[in-house]
Amino acid sequence: AQKVTQAQTEISVVEKEDVTLDCVYETRDTTYYLFWYKQPPSGELVFLIRRNSFDEQNEISGRYSWNFQKSTSSFNFTITASQVVDSAVYFCALSQGFQKLVFGTGTRLLVSP
Amino acid sequence: EPEVTQTPSHQVTQMGQEVILRCVPISNHLYFYWYRQILGQKVEFLVSFYNNEISEKSEIFDDQFSVERPDGSNFTLKIRSTKLEDSAMYFCASSEGEGALETQYFGPGTRLLVL
Numbered sequence: 001a002q003k004v005t006q007a008q009t010e011i012s013v014v015e016k017e018d019v020t021l022d023c024v025y026e027t028r029d030t031t032y033y034l035f036w037y038k039q040p041p042s043g044e045l046v047f048l049i050r051r052n053s054f055d056e057q058n059e060i061s062g063r064y065s066w067n068f069q070k071s072t073s074s075f076n077f078t079i080t081a082s083q084v085v086d087s088a089v090y091f092c093a094l095s096q097g098f099q100k101l102v103f104g105t106g107t108r109l110l111v112s113p
Numbered sequence: 114e115p116e117v118t119q120t121p122s123h124q125v126t127q128m129g130q131e132v133i134l135r136c137v138p139i140s141n142h143l144y145f146y147w148y149r150q151i152l153g154q155k156v157e158f159l160v161s162f163y164n165n166e167i168s169e170k171s172e173i174f175d176d177q178f179s180v181e182r183p184d185g186s187n188f189t190l191k192i193r194s195t196k197l198e199d200s201a202m203y204f205c206a207s208s209e210g211e212g213a214l215e216t217q218y219f220g221p222g223t224r225l226l227v228l
Contacts, residue, residue, distance in 0.1 A: 037219070045156070045204060045219035091156060099144075099161040099169040101217060106155060 002027050002096040004104035012110045013082050021077045021107045023092030029053075033095040034068065034075045039106070040088040048090075051075065082111045115139040117220035119205050125226045126195055134190045134223045136205030145188045146206040146217060147180065149173070156204065162188065195227045 003026040013019045025034065036048040049059060051068050059066045063080045079086055089108045093101040118137045126132050138145050147159040160170040162180050177193045188207075192199055202222045208215040 035216070042221075043202060043224070044221040045206075047216055047218060050216050093156075097169070099146075100158045100171075101148075101156075102158070103156040 002029075002032075002094050002102040004092050004094050004102055006090075006092055006104035006107050008107045009105075010108040010110065012112065015083060015111055015113050016081050017111075018078060018080050019082050019109065019111075021079075021090050021092075021109065023075045023077065023104060025073050025075065025092070025094045027073075027094060027096075029095075035093040035095075035101065036066065036075075036077050037091045037093060037103075038088045039091060045091070048077075079109075082109075084111050084113055087111045115141075117205055117207055117218055119203075119220035119223050121223060122221065123224045123226075125228065128197055128227055129194050132192050132195055132225065134192075134203050134205075134225070136188045136190075136220055137186050138188055138205065138207030139209075139218060140186070142207035142209050142218075144168075144208045144210065144215075144217075145180075145182070146208075147190045148204045148206065148219075149201040150204065150222075151198075151201045159190075192225075195225075197227050200225060200227045 005024045032053045034051045038046040038048055056068050065078045067076045087110055089106045091106045092104045096102050120135045145162045148156050150156045158171050160174045160180055161168045179191045181189050202224050204222045205220040206217040208217045
């Protein structure tokens with residue numbers, strides 16, 4: 001069965017520091033999708049990125065970047081020059097079949113001024 | 114930008130009562146989902162819905178739960194007889210195509226408290 005592990009429960013950084021959130025997954029599927037969602041204190045889930053298993057290219061979007069490595073089953077997320085507004089819980093998720101997302105337990109990021 | 118909406122944002126109910134959580138998915142989306150998040154825990158899949166029927170459900174989604182698309186815009190989750198352990202945030206999501214091929218966009222959630 002699919003499994004997503006986010007070993008970091010909580011990370012605290014000071015503004016402008018870079019921070020990497022780890023995500024390790026397990027799947028037997030040859031085709032699958034990985035996602036990152038952000039959950040700010042207000043509670044909603046905000047989509048950040050989707051990556052399919054055939055595309056190992058790293059992606060950069062502004063201060064955000066993602067490193068997908070199939071060899072280590074990891075899909076890590078880096079925030080460069082963190083800001084207070086980045087404070088949130090970040091969830092990594094993995095597709096199971098075509099209908100379902102399996103979420104990790106989340107990493108709470110606290111960015112202090 | 115289109116978004117998924119949910120009502121109410123908060124609901125408090127007594128154990129044993131029925132509740133209906135409402136969602137309006139993004140208008141051109143065809144697949145609909147419910148997830149829940151018990152406070153401080155991870156988000157868990159409940160059910161997916163396509164073409165007016167359930168396409169997949171989890172073991173959490175037992176007989177006390179039901180889903181419906183009563184009209185062309187709303188998608189509802191009914192909990193027939195609420196239990197204390199149903200207290201959670203319930204998220205509706207929708208996607209244009211099948212869940213993993215298309216991104217699931219989530220609503221803001223309904224926080225349900227069962228007393």
